[in-house]
Amino acid sequence: GQQLNQSPQSMFIQEGEDVSMNCTSSSIFNTWLWYKQDPGEGPVLLIALYKAGELTSNGRLTAQFGITRKDSFLNISASIPSDVGIYFCAGLGNYGQNFVFGPGTRLSVLP
């Protein structure tokens, strides 16, 4: 079946630094969603992408739908302590009825 990989698995950064993470697959996807999850809470939707090449921002967050349709990227600029959490990507394939979720990237921000 379709699978998503996320890298890096975890990252430690200094407050104020920019962050980049990605989500890749061997399959083509039509929709990408990016979520953030705080410990013990449900994921919160950050950005939704619907077209190849699309670049969408939400405050300090920017996500892109890869041209090949097999990947997506999330950037966070000028990180702050509340950015700590796990970031998940989710993709919907050509023939998929439901989203597939990646394993997540765990972000830690050091003061």
Next chain:
Amino acid sequence: DGGITQSPKYLFRKEGQNVTLSCEQNLNHDAMYWYRQDPGQGLRLIYYSQIVNDFQKGDIAEGYSVSREKKESFPLTVTSAQKNPTAFYLCASSIGPGGNEQFFGPGTRLTVL
């Protein structure tokens, strides 16, 4: 306020007992979903419902059951047949099925002793 609620937040049960997790939404969404989350893994789909009185098995439905008698409610029962039920359970909803954005509840952590 519109949203998705799950209760309880924490649940403890003895092995061999069935347990039902509640999920309610007042977003007027047609589709609802149940996911299971284990440490270090992505969300795995247990069951989903695209419309009232209809539901479909997801990737890991064995040992679980659901009902969808009302649009706003989608309870999940973890039966004694589920071999490893301790996990974090997440409910989600979307306006419609397929590619619509899913919104999640706060989750229920189930621990089976």
